[in-house]
Amino acid sequence: MKLFNRYLTYLYLKYFLIFFVSLECFFVVVDLAKYLDRLPNSANLMVLLIFYDFLYASNFILPLALILAQIVLFLTLVKNSQFTAFLALGYTKIRLFIPVFISAFLITCFYILLNFTPFTYAKERIDMIVDQGFLGDFKKDLFVKYDNSYVYFGRIFPFLKSAENIKVYEFNKEGTELECILESPKATFSNNEWILENVKIEQINNTLQLGKTPLNIEEQTEYKILSGFRPKILDSIYELENGMSILDAYEAIFLLKNQEINTQKMRGVLYSLVFFPFFAPLIMVILAYFVPNSNRYCNLMANALGMILIVLVVWGIFFGFSRLSMSGFLQPEISILGPILLLALSGVWMFFKLSKV
Numbered sequence: 001m002k003l004f005n006r007y008l009t010y011l012y013l014k015y016f017l018i019f020f021v022s023l024e025c026f027f028v029v030v031d032l033a034k035y036l037d038r039l040p041n042s043a044n045l046m047v048l049l050i051f052y053d054f055l056y057a058s059n060f061i062l063p064l065a066l067i068l069a070q071i072v073l074f075l076t077l078v079k080n081s082q083f084t085a086f087l088a089l090g091y092t093k094i095r096l097f098i099p100v101f102i103s104a105f106l107i108t109c110f111y112i113l114l115n116f117t118p119f120t121y122a123k124e125r126i127d128m129i130v131d132q133g134f135l136g137d138f139k140k141d142l143f144v145k146y147d148n149s150y151v152y153f154g155r156i157f158p159f160l161k162s163a164e165n166i167k168v169y170e171f172n173k174e175g176t177e178l179e180c181i182l183e184s185p186k187a188t189f190s191n192n193e194w195i196l197e198n199v200k201i202e203q204i205n206n207t208l209q210l211g212k213t214p215l216n217i218e219e220q221t222e223y224k225i226l227s228g229f230r231p232k233i234l235d236s237i238y239e240l241e242n243g244m245s246i247l248d249a250y251e252a253i254f255l256l257k258n259q260e261i262n263t264q265k266m267r268g269v270l271y272s273l274v275f276f277p278f279f280a281p282l283i284m285v286i287l288a289y290f291v292p293n294s295n296r297y298c299n300l301m302a303n304a305l306g307m308i309l310i311v312l313v314v315w316g317i318f319f320g321f322s323r324l325s326m327s328g329f330l331q332p333e334i335s336i337l338g339p340i341l342l343l344a345l346s347g348v349w350m351f352f353k354l355s356k357v
Helices: 003-034 043-079 082-088 093-114 118-132 231-238 246-258 264-274 276-288 300-326 332-355
Strands: 139-146 149-157 162-171 178-190 193-204 215-225
Touching: 003 043, 003 093, 043 082, 043 093, 043 118, 043 276, 043 300, 082 093, 093 276, 093 332, 162 193, 178 215, 246 264, 264 276, 264 300, 264 332, 276 300, 276 332, 300 332
Parallel strands: none
Antiparallel strands: 139 149, 149 162, 162 178, 178 193, 193 215
16 A cells, blocks of 8 residues: 555544544443433443443444544645645545545445344343343243244243243144144244244144044144244344344345245345445545635635535434334335435446546
């Protein structure tokens, strides 16, 4: 890497870290103030709470920090006449911005890779610590459909990969007659399927005959159900506000589609995790075009304020659309993919205009 590129990359990353850490600390302090009367007494849980809150805040802070760092960097260069000096030395405007674009794009890609990991469940762990005072979690009264069966979980423990008080109602292929009821006090998730333990099976004979009982009861030590329904998928289908990883969202869409269940909310989650983070580098390309060449004929403060306000408004609109799609109010292809595609086309157009300046 040339000295020029290293210099601009170093300055950009320095400003990015300043904004990122500062905004993260501000967010965490405000968030902790919200939980002030419910903070854990344990020092270990307090450290974990701050750590998970820091991770959760990065979902909102990262794109803003990337954009603000570019705005401050180049307006500072313009104010100190360094930007004008680079142009006078023969550097084109697009060449000045390329190191910054690449840095922001790589950071965004790294963030998306983090969304494949349990990083996305930081909000869930915060709620556990605040509401329950420990990291063991369970959900109550989950009811799911799978093929011709309806499965009820009295309690499910996503992180322990186990469940309690399970009832399975199996219907015929037409879904009109109940054929079998299974009851189990406990189930564990192993080899990509749920294994019921000490199962009581009640088989129902819908063809009544004189002298024959319509109900046949037997017991089995094990019974396998719900192939592919991992614990976090079961949990997240009903608790979308806590977030999902990209893998869990993809598998949930695949499983729900096979069961002919609406996947709109899950598609919204997946698009938000994969495409929404590119908002930052795309808007940075557009803003680069409006950076002045010199500080002589412009008001830098007004320029910076205008850029920041535009970024906040556009980010708020995009964020609002993503939340509406995740709630099922809007189709995610329209509310997430549409705006991102429009922003990408605008970014490409501005990139070519910038290359001619």
